[in-house]
Amino acid sequence: MSSNTEVPEVPADRSAEDATQSAPPTDGTNTPLPRPSDSAAVEDPPPALSVLEENIHSAETPGEKFFPSFAVTEGLEEKANERIAQYPDDQKRSAVLPLLHEVQHRFGYISPESIDWVAGKLDIEPIKVVEVVTFYPGFRQKAPGKLHIRVCRTLSCAMGGSYELMDKLCEIAQIDRSASDPHKDPIAISPCGNYSVEFAECLASCGTAPVCLVNDDFHEGVTCDKAEELLNSYQNA
Amino acid sequence: MSITYKPGKKPHPNEHRLIFKNVDRRGWNPSIKRYLKEDGYKTLKKALEMDPKDVINEVKTSGLRGRGGAGFPTGIKWGFIPPNNTKPVYLICNCDESEPGTFKDRYIVHQDPHQLIEGMVISAHAVGAHTAYIYIREEFPEAAITLEKAIQEAKDNNFLGENILGSGFDLEIYIHRGAAAYICGEETGLIESLEGKRPYPRIKPPYFPAAIGLYMAPTIVNNVESLCHVVHIMRMGGEEYVKLGTPRNSGTRILCVSGDVKEPGYFEVEVGKVTFRELLYDMCGGPKDGREFKAVIPGGSSSKILRCNESFKIGRGDDAKDMDFWDIPLDFDTLAAAGSMAGSGGVIVMDDSRRMSWVLNNITHFYAHESCGQCTPCREGSTWMKKVSDRIEDGTATPTDVDTLEQIAYQIDGKTVCAFGEASAWPVEAMIDKFRDELVGETSEDNNFKSKERIEQEKFLSSV
Incomplete structure (x- = not known):
């Protein structure tokens, strides 16, 4: 260890330090190690979600008002049956992705109720739907903005200025991306709920960089000076 | 029948259009x-x-x-x-x-x-x-x-x-x-x-x-x-x-050029009939004004990067001959002999304005995001590579970090169920191999980076 390493502060609370040095419990219960910094914060934390609840939970967002809440309509039922028929009778599970796409297209995101519905429709356990939803970046579990913008961040687009484009879009739409995380929470939404942004990985149009998808519309050569024009083009839509 | 293309989309004389005959063609529609x-x-x-x-x-x-x-x-x-x-x-x-x-x-x-x-x-x-x-x-x-x-x-x-x-x-x-x-x-x-x-x-x-x-x-x-x-x-x-094409590399293929060239785009050529010089200077209009080509990724981001001032020994034994980067034809076998691959035909070009640490960082972020997480070397390694390259990119790394990064890459390569392991490790291995001096130049012995996790851990250690 190099000599200029700061000497760590001795924790004020001796009991916390003792706890970390004593042998870990051997009865299999994983009691979390108390951390010195925790000793001050003893206020009531919000009720913790179980792992399952956390995985299916849809956080409330300002974009919600633009999407209907999940309901099984005749149209959805019909479309779902059509998709299921694409696969052999004993392989209904294959239709998980198409059904989730149908749900997300109509209701904006995948809610816990829709997971149950898809599972029931395909005669599989809901966990088999949850594992798919949580794996693919293409499925979201909270409502995006009315206009969801996916900006490509991979090499060619980054060289073409996609990071600048993202900054500009955030500036115009007043979006704060500081809490976004590419794995856990890639989508950032404007307070008004009209816009949301997300960095996407390679949209396969590297020759016309930088590119982005606005809902289902593809736009190429969107340098940051065209950001305003892009958003304006949706004003009347 | 004569075919006319949309303005600015005419095929280059070096092209041979089969698959892309109707792409961006005047009067064509998908019906x-x-x-x-x-x-x-x-x-x-x-x-x-x-x-x-x-x-x-x-x-x-x-x-x-x-x-x-x-x-x-x-x-x-x-x-x-x-x-x-x-x-x-x-x-x-x-x-x-x-x-x-x-x-x-x-x-x-x-x-x-x-x-x-x-x-x-x-x-x-x-x-x-x-x-x-x-x-x-x-x-x-x-x-x-x-x-x-x-x-x-x-x-x-x-x-x-x-x-x-x-x-x-x-x-x-x-x-x-x-x-x-x-x-x-x-x-x-x-x-x-x-x-x-x-x-x-x-x-x-x-x-x-x-x-x-x-x-x-x-x-x-x-x-x-x-x-x-x-x-x-x-x-x-x-x-x-x-x-069409050359022996063992028949037919045409579509090359997709992006990055720092004047005219990026798609080009359908006979395999092996076009060299890097012809592709980047004649067909893509050369580097942007006042710039020089620095490096090229020849077949999608997982192929190994090539330096534009390199030369290679192509062939075996007595047949081996020296070949400049610019004279390499874009076919499967020659690119493999040059230590890279033709891959999917995605040619990404970088000029001398690009910092290699930044390019490397962009690529490691991609693979860290896309690893499916099934095999440990890839799941953990791709994230480690991202973290180390973050440090190199923002100038908080030490020279040994470059070695660490290289070691991680070689521990993923060949140790996973699918080729994603190689896809994530090869660009890192090649980037360090070809641009080690530049990467090390952005590090400093005086840096003393500590991760959040380490700072947390140190709170519990009485003497460090």
């Missing part, structure tokens, strides 16, 4: 009416009259190598279906086009869907498949609609469905949309995804899903471009097709 006007589906009629074995032989004769990235001979792949098979055979078109730098399939599925469908019907006839799926990436929502419309049109004209053109051959094609996961481009990952699961690639052997694939039945997975080539092979005949 079947337009496709039929120029002998569309005529080749299908001819192929359906042939014995499936003869179709496979014709493709073998053509020497067609898969255009998805690995360059495996398509005809040989088709031949791997067990001869005593009693299960249904499936054909899957891999339209997941997700390798950064590649954008060829986009144009085919958006502008010329019937070419793909014709290729798929011929291929399905050859391998005996009666159900085929097009696995299309989620980021092509418009193409999914275009393709579904095209499939309906083909059905209405009896080029699909039951008893196609009276031949007794049945085929249904369905669209299956992915959900933005890079790993679905790996054929066994794609199959898992099509089965409705997480796309964890399958353990090999069997090395080819032709033995055991979708629903445990023999399955052929081909790239969009490869399937389109089948139409032209059957139209021209394998003997004629093999005359």
Whole structure:
């Protein structure tokens, strides 16, 4: 260890330090190690979600008002049956992705109720739907903005200025991306709920960089000076 | 018949257009009416009259190598279906086009869907498949609609469905949309995804899903471009097709150029007939004003980067000769001999304004995001590589971090179920190999980076 390493502060609370040095419990219960910094914060934390609840939970967002809440309509039922028929009778599970796409297209995101519905429709356990939803970046579990913008961040687009484009879009739409995380929470939404942004990985149009998808519309050569024009083009839509 | 293209989209004289003949063409549209006007589906009629074995032989004769990235001979792949098979055979078109730098399939599925469908019907006839799926990436929502419309049109004209053109051959094609996961481009990952699961690639052997694939039945997975080539092979005949390109690298292929060139874009050329000099200077207009070319990634972001001032020893023994970077032809074998690969044809160009640490960082972020998490070396390693390259990029790394990064890469390479391990490790290995001095130059002995986790841990250590 190099000599200029700061000497760590001795924790004020001796009991916390003792706890970390004593042998870990051997009865299999994983009691979390108390951390010195925790000793001050003893206020009531919000009720913790179980792992399952956390995985299916849809956080409330300002974009919600633009999407209907999940309901099984005749149209959805019909479309779902059509998709299921694409696969052999004993392989209904294959239709998980198409059904989730149908749900997300109509209701904006995948809610816990829709997971149950898809599972029931395909005669599989809901966990088999949850594992798919949580794996693919293409499925979201909270409502995006009315206009969801996916900006490509991979090499060619980054060289073409996609990071600048993202900054500009955030500036115009007043979006704060500081809490976004590419794995856990890639989508950032404007307070008004009209816009949301997300960095996407390679949209396969590297020759016309930088590119982005606005809902289902593809736009190429969107340098940051065209950001305003892009958003304006949706004003009347 | 003379063909006119949209302004600014005319093919370069070095090009040889087969697959991209109709892309960005004046007066062209994706309808079947337009496709039929120029002998569309005529080749299908001819192929359906042939014995499936003869179709496979014709493709073998053509020497067609898969255009998805690995360059495996398509005809040989088709031949791997067990001869005593009693299960249904499936054909899957891999339209997941997700390798950064590649954008060829986009144009085919958006502008010329019937070419793909014709290729798929011929291929399905050859391998005996009666159900085929097009696995299309989620980021092509418009193409999914275009393709579904095209499939309906083909059905209405009896080029699909039951008893196609009276031949007794049945085929249904369905669209299956992915959900933005890079790993679905790996054929066994794609199959898992099509089965409705997480796309964890399958353990090999069997090395080819032709033995055991979708629903445990023999399955052929081909790239969009490869399937389109089948139409032209059957139209021209394998003997004629093999005359295009160079020996062992027959036909045409689409090169997708992006990055720091004056005119990026797609170019369909005979394989091996165009060198880097011709491609980047003549066809792409050279570097941007006042800039010089620095490095090129020749076949999608997972191929190893090449320095523009390098020279290579190509060939073996007495045949070996020195070759400048600029004289390398873009074919499968020469690029492999130069230590990289032709991959999916995505050429990404960087000029002297680019910091290699920044490029490296962008690539490691991609692979850290896209690792499926099945194999530990890749799941953990890709994230470690991202963290270390973050430090190098923002100038908080020490010189030993570069060595650490290299070690991590070599511990992923060859130790995973699928080729994603290599795909994530190769760019890092090559980048360090070719630009070590530049990367080390951005580090400092005086840096003393500590991760959040380490600072937390140190709180519990009495003496450090």
